[in-house]
Amino acid sequence: MVSPTRGVLYPARLPEFHRLPPEAAARDLAVWFWIPEWSIEPGRSSRQEIVGYPALNLVVEQGVVTLSGATTRASHRDLRGTGWAVGALLRPAAVAALVDDPAMLVDTEQTVDAPELVEAVSAAMASGEGRRERAVAVFSDWLLRRVGPLDDAARHPNALVEVLMGDDSADTIEEAAMRLAVSTRTLQRLCHRHVGVSPAAMIRRRRLQEAAERLRLDPGIDLSGLAAELGYADHAHLTRDFRNILGMAPRTYRTGSSEQSPDESAQT
Structure with a gap:
């Protein structure tokens, strides 16, 4: 795995942030999972500036699943309050099961109807110590079921x-x-x-x-x-x-x- 902060323009601004490998069976589907967790005091925010990897990301956050496309510019997001996100940096083999034309998602995102993924990841992230590893495990399992068996092609x-x-x-x-x-x-x-x-x-x-x-x-x-x-x-x-x-x-x-x-x- 490359540097844990490559692509992050100002790592000093990061909240608690982890990049974890997928479960072994899902290594053909995700490069890694990224998990930020934050708690920002009221009235303040933390701006995260990213020059993203040219890949698609599947993200669970605030009860919603989104599929984000590759970006052509640096992007930013202002974190407020308390929260977390669990994202998968997808390998190309996983893309076809989620979107027909990834070029249509460049610099944008779409929601994915996957309430079972939201429920499983949310339960894992609420489970205390070891929550990130459990979130990766259930997310990996969902990807495996969604994509199905892969052949060499x-x-x-x-x-x-x-x-x-x-x-x-x-x-x-x-x-x-x-x-x-x-x-x-x-x-x-x-x-x-x-x-x-x-x-x-x-x-x-x-x-x-x-x-x-x-x-x-x-x-x-x-x-x-x-x-x-x-x-x-x-x-x-x-x-x-x-x-x-x-x-x-x-x-x-x-x-x-x-x-x-x-x-x-x-x-x-």
Whole structure:
């Protein structure tokens, strides 16, 4: 599993937050489960800013199940009061059982009629110590029943996650297609069918997530060297990506992330 905070722009603002692996039988269906729990004092909020993974998320929260698509920009959410959420970062093999066209969900979400999932996860999260593990277990079980048995053809698109987003990911569409033993045209179709965005967009997102994480962990890092290391054409290319997706320059993000403290996330 990659860094537990990759994709989170300001980890100091996070409430209690966990990423847990799925049950063994559901590893072909979910990359991981993510569970935030929060208790914000009245009159205040905590803004969570995310540059999300190019994938679909199935989320149980406040008595509702939602299916969220991949995003094209950084997003945020203001947490208030007391609550929790249990989300599954879905692998491509799980997508077809939940939505016909994931491209229609890019930058949006839809509700899923699954009262039995809400009931099971809510009961698990109310059960005290070990609640997160129990929530993952019942969520994994629901996914297994919803998706049904997978054959090799159904599992094949899962390789997209490792080839395009893993620690040893491809730097170009051509390299990704070669690793998957498919044509670039087939790779394009697989990404649109199972994720909703292009392989180029997935590669850019992985680069940007890693760039943000590296800047946060090492504020003194040389931007030109970082750009070259991550496969950007030059420093200007990295800066354009930052501005287009995060709405700020790398230097601005570097300064803000290094100065951020937990108390600064509280807003009136």
